[in-house]
Amino acid sequence: MKPTIVFWYEFASTYSYLSAMRIADTAAREDVDVIWKPFLLGPIFKAQGWETSPFNLYPAKGRYMIRDIERIAAARGLPLRMPATFPGNSLKAARLAIAAEPLGATAPFSREVFAAAFGRGLDVSEDAVLTECLIAVGADPDATRAAAAEPQVKAALRANTDAAQAHGIFGAPSFTTSDGELFWGDDRLGAALAWAKKAAPRKS
Amino acid sequence: MKPTIVFWYEFASTYSYLSAMRIADTAAREDVDVIWKPFLLGPIFKAQGWETSPFNLYPAKGRYMIRDIERIAAARGLPLRMPATFPGNSLKAARLAIAAEPLGATAPFSREVFAAAFGRGLDVSEDAVLTECLIAVGADPDATRAAAAEPQVKAALRANTDAAQAHGIFGAPSFTTSDGELFWGDDRLGAALAWAKKAAPRKS
Numbered sequence: 001m002k003p004t005i006v007f008w009y010e011f012a013s014t015y016s017y018l019s020a021m022r023i024a025d026t027a028a029r030e031d032v033d034v035i036w037k038p039f040l041l042g043p044i045f046k047a048q049g050w051e052t053s054p055f056n057l058y059p060a061k062g063r064y065m066i067r068d069i070e071r072i073a074a075a076r077g078l079p080l081r082m083p084a085t086f087p088g089n090s091l092k093a094a095r096l097a098i099a100a101e102p103l104g105a106t107a108p109f110s111r112e113v114f115a116a117a118f119g120r121g122l123d124v125s126e127d128a129v130l131t132e133c134l135i136a137v138g139a140d141p142d143a144t145r146a147a148a149a150e151p152q153v154k155a156a157l158r159a160n161t162d163a164a165q166a167h168g169i170f171g172a173p174s175f176t177t178s179d180g181e182l183f184w185g186d187d188r189l190g191a192a193l194a195w196a197k198k199a200a201p202r203k204s
Numbered sequence: 205m206k207p208t209i210v211f212w213y214e215f216a217s218t219y220s221y222l223s224a225m226r227i228a229d230t231a232a233r234e235d236v237d238v239i240w241k242p243f244l245l246g247p248i249f250k251a252q253g254w255e256t257s258p259f260n261l262y263p264a265k266g267r268y269m270i271r272d273i274e275r276i277a278a279a280r281g282l283p284l285r286m287p288a289t290f291p292g293n294s295l296k297a298a299r300l301a302i303a304a305e306p307l308g309a310t311a312p313f314s315r316e317v318f319a320a321a322f323g324r325g326l327d328v329s330e331d332a333v334l335t336e337c338l339i340a341v342g343a344d345p346d347a348t349r350a351a352a353a354e355p356q357v358k359a360a361l362r363a364n365t366d367a368a369q370a371h372g373i374f375g376a377p378s379f380t381t382s383d384g385e386l387f388w389g390d391d392r393l394g395a396a397l398a399w400a401k402k403a404a405p406r407k408s
Contacts, residue, residue, distance in 0.1 A: 048262050058252050060374040064388055071385075071395070170264040181275075184268055187391045191275070 003178070003196040004033040008164050009110070010041045010172040011090035011097075012053075014069050014082075017118040018186040019173040020111055021078055030193045036106045038094040039160040041087075041172055047165070053087045072186075081121035088117060089125040091157075092148070096130060098156050099148035100139055108137040207382070207400040208237040212368050213314070214245045214376040215294035215301075216257075218273050218286075221322040222390040223377040224315055225282055234397045240310045242298040243364040245291075245376055251369070257291045276390075285325035292321060293329040295361075296352070300334060302360050303352035304343055312341040 007023055009016040027034045045053070055062035066082065073080040093113045100109045112133035116122040122129045131141045147153060164174070168182055175183040175192035179199040183192035211227055213220040231238045249257070259266035270286065277284040297317045304313045316337035320326040326333045335345045351357060371380055379387040379396035383403040387396035 048264070058374060060252070060372050063372055064374065064386060067386070068388070068392075071399075168264050168267055170262060170268065182268060182271070184272070185391075187389075188272075195275075 002031065002033050003199065004035060005192050005196045006035045006037050006176045008037050008039055008160075008167075008169055008172060008174040008176070010039060011093040011110075011113055011117060011124060012087035013041065013172040014065060014118060015186045016173040017114040018069060018072055018076075018078070019189055020114045022076070023189065024107060026189060027193060030197065032193050032196050034107075036097070036110060037160050037164075038097045038106075038110065038157070039164045039169075039172075040090065040094060040157065043161055044165050044170060048170070056086070079115075079119040081119060083117055083121045083123055085123060088123060091125070092127075092130060093124050093133075094157050095148040095153050096134065096144055098160075099144050099150075099153050100134075100137070102147075103139055103144075105137045105139050109133055109139065112136045206235065206237050207403065208239060209396050209400045210239045210241050210380045212241050212243055212364075212371075212373055212376060212378040212380070214243060215297040215314075215317055215321060215328060216291035217245065217376040218269060218322060219390045220377040221318040222273060222276055222280075222282070223393055224318045226280070227393060228311060230393060231397060234401065236397050236400050238311075240301070240314060241364050241368075242301045242310075242314065242361070243368045243373075243376075244294065244298060244361065247365055248369055248374060252374070260290070283319075283323040285323060287321055287325045287327055289327060292327060295329070296331075296334060297328050297337075298361050299352040299357050300338065300348055302364075303348050303354075303357050304338075304341070306351075307343055307348075309341045309343050313337055313343065316340045 005027065007019065009020060023034055045051075050057060055065050070080060097106050097110050097113070100106050113124050113130070116129050116133060117124045124130060124133075134141045134144050167174075167176055169184070171184055173186055175189060177192065177196045177199045181192075181195050181199070183189070183195070209231065211223065213224060227238055249255075254261060259269050274284060301310050301314050301317070304310050317328050317334070320333050320337060321328045328334060338345045338348050368378070371378075372386055373388070375388055377390060379393060381396065381400045381403045385396075385399050385403070387393070387399070
């Protein structure tokens with residue numbers, strides 16, 4: 001019974017990028033397993049009356065966010081380049097990440113997508129960009145894309161988004177523990193891991 | 205030339221409470237001076253179309269905030285009791301904090317107010333509560349209240365709020381450094397102090 005956290009992320013989210021690029025190493029150091037759970041923030045934002053990201057709705061918040069992630073990325077040695085369109089359309093990437101589950105490629109594929117979106121500023125709604133990400137993790141682009149178009153993959157992404165909302169999630173990244181605690185934001189990753197270890201003490 | 209940060213806080217803000225109760229010790233350990241700057245979030249929220257706190261406008265965010273500060277307060281051994289009305293009316297407290305400046309009592313008075321508001325759940329718009337806070341820091345309640353009613357104190361609070369907005373501040377607590385960097389949130393206090401030390405290396 002290893003402690004586990006669920007990592008809820010959205011491919012259009014800058015702070016999800018920060019977490020995606022470090023969660024595997026950080027959690028491994030704490031001996032905590034991570035379940036990668038892509039979801040869509042759009043429907044959740046819409047439910048609270050937002051038609052776009054709060055970083056667009058509130059320009060002061062948006063300007064701050066950019067500077068904040070610049071400082072954090074620099075401190076972590078992480079490349080940072082914002083895509084021309086923010087927030088990007090993350091639907092295809094999220095479906096592909098779910099379709100990559102049977103290959104055990106959800107995490108590495110997701111890292112590729114985040115690196116393309118925020119490390120290189122690419123538009124990850126473009127098929128060519130996603131194809132490169134699939135190839136980089138050894139997934140067959142045509143087969144994975146076909147799988148991503150299946151009704152059960154679409155339903156799984158909707159289920160992730162519904163589950164996020166049911167957990168009280170309102171932003172990304174978020175982390176949940178086996179006892180139902182919710183942590184929001186890249187800056188809460190450490191607290192989430194510590195909580196997970198308390199919640200599920202390892203049997204050995 | 206000791207490094208300095210400006211601590212921008214709002215008496216109705218729960219996360220400002222978290223920072224107010226630790227910033228003196230934390231900054232002293234880093235050998236950084238702190239300028240305490242009370243301001244009002246109300247006009248800033250109003251300017252971006254909010255009539256109340258985002259924690260009220262977005263219930264999921266509000267529920268999360270409570271749980272988040274419960275966990276943090278518990279970890280820090282800090283009492284936590286939410287006042288019946290949130291956000292409270294912080295105008296009187298903010299004016300008194302400014303009126304207490306000539307006495308050198310802004311910081312200790314502010315800690316008293318925060319402790320009353322969020323440590324004991326009291327309504328800090330009540331004169332009796334504020335009187336206790338003034339007495340606790342050795343300030344004469346009548347004299348300080350008279351000073352707080354002077355036009356220059358009212359103008360100073362408006363100036364703090366205008367300056368906060370000009371700095372791009374959109375929430376509390378916020379921290380600014382001598383080279384103009386802005387940090388938002390209790391969880392960025394450490395980063396703000398580290399930045400302040402880089403920005404103004406101590407001459408000795």
